[in-house]
Amino acid sequence: MASGRDHDRATSLWALPMAGLLAMLLGGWAGALGGLAFLMGGLWLSPDLDTHSRALNRWGPLRWIWWPYRRLLPHRSLFSHGPVIGMALRLGWLLILLLLVWQALAWLPLHWVPNIQEGLPRLLQQLVGQPNALLAVLLGLEASVWLHLILDGDPLPAEWRARRRR
Numbered sequence: 001m002a003s004g005r006d007h008d009r010a011t012s013l014w015a016l017p018m019a020g021l022l023a024m025l026l027g028g029w030a031g032a033l034g035g036l037a038f039l040m041g042g043l044w045l046s047p048d049l050d051t052h053s054r055a056l057n058r059w060g061p062l063r064w065i066w067w068p069y070r071r072l073l074p075h076r077s078l079f080s081h082g083p084v085i086g087m088a089l090r091l092g093w094l095l096i097l098l099l100l101v102w103q104a105l106a107w108l109p110l111h112w113v114p115n116i117q118e119g120l121p122r123l124l125q126q127l128v129g130q131p132n133a134l135l136a137v138l139l140g141l142e143a144s145v146w147l148h149l150i151l152d153g154d155p156l157p158a159e160w161r162a163r164r165r166r
Helices: 004-026 028-043 054-058 060-072 085-107 116-128 131-151 158-165
Strands: none
Touching (some): 004 028, 004 131, 085 131, 116 131
C-alpha cells in the first residue's frame, strides 16, 4: 500500500499526461479540465478521506465536513475506494453540502447571493451544454481513483472479490 506522499507524487506526475490524453479524445479545453479534475481528485477528493490523511488535511479548517463520511465508511471499503461508487459518494456529499449552503445563503437578505431557484437551473443547463467538458471532468476524477487503487497494490481488494463469489 502506497504512502500519502507516494499517492501525491504519482497524481502530480500523471496529471499532465492525463490532460493530454483527454485533450486528444475530447478537445483541448476539455482535456485541460480533465487534467485539473484528475489533480483535484487525487489530492483533495482521494479515497483516503475516510482516514486521517494528507488529502483530509488539505481541506484545512473545512476538514470537518468529511466527519460523517469518515464515521460511516470503513477504510478501503467498496464505498470509499470502489471504482465509480467511491467518487460518486464523495461528489454527492459535496453537492449536498453545497446545496445546503446555497439554500441558507438564499434565505439571507444579501443582494449578491444568486437565487437558488434561478441559479441552479442555469448552472445545470451550462453543464449539460458542455458534454465534452463534463465528461472530461468525470473521467479525470475517476482516473485519479484508479491510480490510487493501483498504487495501493490491488485495484480489487480481496474483501471485494470474496463478496462477489458469495
